[in-house]
Amino acid sequence: MSDPTAKSPVHVDVALAFLRIGLCCLMLRHGIPKLLEFDARSAEFPDPLGVGHTTSLVLAIFGEVFCSLLLIPGILVRLTAIPFCITMAVAFLVVHADQPFGEKELAFLYLFGGMTLLIAGGGRFSVDAWLLPRLRARFAKR
Numbered sequence: 001m002s003d004p005t006a007k008s009p010v011h012v013d014v015a016l017a018f019l020r021i022g023l024c025c026l027m028l029r030h031g032i033p034k035l036l037e038f039d040a041r042s043a044e045f046p047d048p049l050g051v052g053h054t055t056s057l058v059l060a061i062f063g064e065v066f067c068s069l070l071l072i073p074g075i076l077v078r079l080t081a082i083p084f085c086i087t088m089a090v091a092f093l094v095v096h097a098d099q100p101f102g103e104k105e106l107a108f109l110y111l112f113g114g115m116t117l118l119i120a121g122g123g124r125f126s127v128d129a130w131l132l133p134r135l136r137a138r139f140a141k142r
Contacts, residue, residue, distance in 0.1 A: 010124075014123075016126075020077070024069075028068050034061050049090065064087060067081070071084065081118035088110040
């Protein structure tokens with residue numbers, strides 16, 4: 001893992017902030033209705049992994065809502081991007097597998113945005129970039 005305080009050109013960090021905020025705000029449009037309509041959706045939600053409809057819905061809400069809420073400010077970006085990406089990979093490769101590409105391309109775009117955050121991290125305009133150096137310094141003193 002690279003150091004989030006390493007100096008990259010400012011435009012790269014601005015782009016990562018735009019990606020985090022834009023991607024995840026849009027993702028919340030998909031996840032929040034699932035959360036608000038949990039009872040109505042849980043019995044019929046797709047179960048692509050064979051873990052049960054309710055568990056599948058909980059996993060989708062976790063990836064779409066809770067991970068997005070952490071990614072927007074840039075909290076534990078690389079770690080949080082993992083379930084975000086898994087959710088979108090399952091949506092693209094399993095849930096919508098039989099659909100034409102045009103109907104599943106949104107999941108594909110979310111997956112690639114999430115993969116970019118997984119690889120690049122949150123950039124200097126993230127909570128990680130502010131908090132991690134302070135934590136390292138604090139624990140280095142011990």
